Amino acid sequence: MTATTTELPELAVGPFFYEDLGNHRYRSTVHAQGAWNEHEQHMGPATGLLVHELEAFQPREDLRMARVSLDILGIIHGGEFEVQTRMIRPGKTIELIEAEMVSGGRTAIIARAWRLKTGDSTPVAALEDASVEHPENLPEFTGMQVWPGGYIQSLEFRQEEGHRPGKGVVWLRNPYKMVSSDTVTSDVVRLLGMVDTANGVAPRVEPGPESWIFPNVDLQIHMHRTPVGEWLGLEVQQSYGDDGIGLTSAILHDVHGPFGRSEQILTVRPMPGSKWANGN
Secondary structure: OOOOOOOOOOOEOOOEEEEEEEOOEEEEEHHHEOOOOOOEEOHHHHHHHHHHHHHHOOOOOOEEEEEEEEEEOOOOEOOEEEEEEEEEEOOOOEEEEEEEEEEOOEEEEEEEEEEEEOOOOHHHOOOOOOOOOOHHHOOEOOHHHHOOOHHHHOOEEEEOOOOEOOEEEEEEEOOOEEEOOOOOOOHHHHHHOOHHHHHHHOOOOOOOOOOEEOOEOEEEEEEOOOOOOOOEEEEEEEEEOOOOEEEEEEEEEEOOEEEEEEEEEEEOEEOOOOOOOOOO
């Protein structure tokens, strides 16, 4: 179930993930609500918002974002926050820029992006990752209904045959703008704003009060080309080690094929009060 904005008055209301308050300040809506806690933001749209800020920061036509690295420093509170963006490493052919999401005086997320100079590499262009079936040909995926929160409920899902715990291909899209003031949400912002969902589309254990939790503390995205369109394909595999640490890895697709990869490191713990937490 998703809490309403009446129950969560700190949230904005509208057909977008974030209300633009001006001067790089924002207010999240219920569509950005997390799955682990109704008072938190989901890392998916939070990533999209930070990519939105990074994309707009001192843009150059000859450079593009090739890697986005995000570290989650603590709870991503719902409601109002600001984003502070800066240049870390300027250069003619490569640049490193950084954006921080700051709420209540503390930093919740640090995002860094490498922007690389573009050029014609057609003579040597080649891929090892194979394309997957297009979403239009696939049935609806209902497996995400186990997850609460407004963000998950905002998405449409399609599933490729062979999906199982720990591995599968799922496509997703959403109807919302990232920011209220945008006329159009760019494809990069829209698609990267859903990548964090990879951690929940093929979990090794079904979430619930008698199960385990496996939140990620980071998100790493590498792109060998710029993604386009409204559909994001996640070709996911998830692994848990035996010492409480796991990894979710994904090949990222748009309707034209693979465009990059993502990784999320996980902290794997039994739910408090479960038989696992009680040592049974």
